[in-house]
Amino acid sequence: MSLTKTLGVAAAALTFALPAFAESKIMIEDAYARAAGMNAMAGAAFMQIMNMGDEDDRLIGAKSDIAKRVELHTHIENAEGVMQMVEVEEGFPPVAAGSTHMLQRGGDHVMFMGLNGTLEHGSNVTVTLVFEKAGEMVVEIPPVDLERKPMHGMSHGSMDQGSDS
Numbered sequence: 333m334s335l336t337k338t339l340g341v342a343a344a345a346l347t348f349a350l351p352a353f354a355e356s357k358i359m360i361e362d363a364y365a366r367a368a369g370m371n372a373m374a375g376a377a378f379m380q381i382m383n384m385g386d387e388d389d390r391l392i393g394a395k396s397d398i399a400k401r402v403e404l405h406t407h408i409e410n411a412e413g414v415m416q417m418v419e420v421e422e423g424f425p426p427v428a429a430g431s432t433h434m435l436q437r438g439g440d441h442v443m444f445m446g447l448n449g450t451l452e453h454g455s456n457v458t459v460t461l462v463f464e465k466a467g468e469m470v471v472e473i474p475p476v477d478l479e480r481k482p483m484h485g486m487s488h489g490s491m492d493q494g495s496d497s
């Protein structure tokens with residue numbers, strides 16, 4: 333087989349592989365975003381990650397224009413027994429095929445650090461979720477109406493005090 337023909341075959345294989353790769357095995361349900369406070373410079377997004385594929389996958393990153401930095405966070409209990417937010421640089425634990433991983437208040441979440449605007453009811457936040465195997469996935473996340481929530485939420489207390497003061 334000539335070199336030219338070999339390359340041609342490789343290129344064709346790649347072309348056909350792409351649509352299959354882009355077909356999403358991940359479904360996002362019940363997503364919502366929330367500012368950490370009324371004049372907060374930070375916010376977070378929560379959702380259900382459903383793995384409809386036949387292999388484990390996991391969220392390894394997130395991107396958005398809504399904030400200067402978008403990080404994956406979780407909560408851990410510190411030595412004093414207080415829950416604290418920490419960045420999970422390597423990504424969230426794998427979601428087994430056919431199962432669901434919840435990003436929820438007090439647990440794993442997508443964190444917006446340094447908001448470029450306000451999280452307003454009625455204007456969705458566009459977030460690109462990066463999965464290890466499914467790749468990038470763009471989701472539109474509606475902010476929840478903060479007025480219906482208590483001003484002093486439980487989920488981000490310790491970090492807010494640290495970054496705002």
Ligand SMILES: [Cu+2]
Pocket residue numbers: 376405406417441442443488
């Ligand atoms: Cu956080």
